[in-house]
Amino acid sequence: MFIFLLILGASLMVYGFKKRVEETKEQHLSSSHREWMPGAVSEASGASLSLETEEEVKDLRHRMEMLEKTLFEELLKWQMERETLKSGLLHEEDMELSLRGSEVFEEEEVLEKKPMPEHVKKVWDLLREGRSTAEAARELGISKGEVLLLKNLSKHYKE
Known part of the structure; x- marks a missing residue:
């Protein structure tokens, strides 16, 4: 198999060299006889x-x-x-x-400001007494967040 590949490669190389020689001969001939060829008109x-x-x-x-x-x-x-x-x-x-x-x-x-509801009044009274939000939440049975929310909402009601 190896020998076959070597022979094939060598024959392709020889074929390539022959083709190149033929192409260079054709180019040389075409360049020397260009005056009388019709291609010369197109170049002018x-x-x-x-x-x-x-x-x-x-x-x-x-x-x-x-x-x-x-x-x-x-x-x-x-x-x-x-x-x-x-x-x-x-x-x-x-x-x-x-x-x-x-x-x-x-x-x-x-x-006009509306009157304060009872549950908001209770929170407000406890906070006025000085109790913390945690103490007020425990006493009323609600969360600290609800106490803070009701405290902020109490600003919109009249006392």
Whole structure:
């Protein structure tokens, strides 16, 4: 098997060298007889094509620059419009909030405090006596959190 692989590799190398020699001969022949071949005409016109393509590239670059400039100007306009709209909306919202704030303030003044319910009164009385929240919770049979909650809610009731 090993010998077979060696023979196969050597034959492929020889085949590759022969192909390369043939290709170099063809290239040498084609370069020496280029004057009378039809490909020479296309090379002469290649110079004019390159001038045309250069002009086309310049035109495309100019058009692209103009598009970028226009796009940039439009983006600036949109950004300015957006900023003016934002400032206008913020100004309107501030005015609405100031109006709402005055309305809420007036409503709070008008509302009368309700009388304190019994369970809130009990908590408040115990806390006034100087007992801690834990002692008040034990005596009333409720948790400390409920005592604190009722203490904070008692601010909204009249005594």
